[in-house]
Amino acid sequence: MAKRYWLMKSEPATYSIEDLERDGTTQWEGIRNYQARNFMRDEMKLGDGVLFYHSSTKPPGVVGTAIVCRESYPDHFAFDKSSGYFDAKSSPDTPRWMMVDVQYQSTFKRLVSLVELKTTLGLEEMLVTRKGQRLSIQPVTKAEFQLVKKLGSKKAP
DNA sequence: GCCAACGTTGGC
DNA sequence: GCCAACGTTGGC
Numbered sequence: 001m002a003k004r005y006w007l008m009k010s011e012p013a014t015y016s017i018e019d020l021e022r023d024g025t026t027q028w029e030g031i032r033n034y035q036a037r038n039f040m041r042d043e044m045k046l047g048d049g050v051l052f053y054h055s056s057t058k059p060p061g062v063v064g065t066a067i068v069c070r071e072s073y074p075d076h077f078a079f080d081k082s083s084g085y086f087d088a089k090s091s092p093d094t095p096r097w098m099m100v101d102v103q104y105q106s107t108f109k110r111l112v113s114l115v116e117l118k119t120t121l122g123l124e125e126m127l128v129t130r131k132g133q134r135l136s137i138q139p140v141t142k143a144e145f146q147l148v149k150k151l152g153s154k155k156a157p
Numbered sequence: 158g159c160c161a162a163c164g165t166t167g168g169c
Numbered sequence: 170g171c172c173a174a175c176g177t178t179g180g181c
Contacts, residue, residue: 135177
């Protein structure tokens with residue numbers, strides 16, 4: 001199975017690339033959307049590349065990269081009544097929600113903004129650029145991953 | 158199984 | 170803070 005590539009959104013107020021750099025690795029808990037869960041459960045494999053995207057910020061955009069370092073397992077925050085991610089319909093016997101762990105890889109020299117993704121030849125097809133696209137985990141192509149990484153590792157265009 | 162109501166996401 | 174887009178829920 002060839003290595004695949006993903007874009008994962010996070011609100012920096014909740015969890016930022018700086019947090020990931022500090023922690024080294026993190027659990028990607030709290031995904032409560034079936035499509036996103038299915039990507040984690042069925043398709044994200046050890047070693048896959050991740051574009052780390054900051055959402056709900058000015059401006060939103062890709063800020064670094066990470067690597068999938070643990071394949072899917074139950075999101076136990078769904079079992080914890082005191083967690084904001086609690087879901088009564090998920091239990092240890094029949095877990096509804098899954099998560100993966102990701103490992104810090106790099107912080108870009110500069111943010112590659114959503115506007116730039118939309119206007120860069122070769123990136124305009126990325127799901128994140130589409131109106132109304134809210135999926136917090138999205139597949140990206142190898143070419144898109146490499147191009148975004150290249151843009152982010154250079155100073156402003 | 159339809160669909161209206163509601164909640165959430167996330168850019169602007 | 171607004172609101173468009175979309176997903177989920179629940180009555181029927």
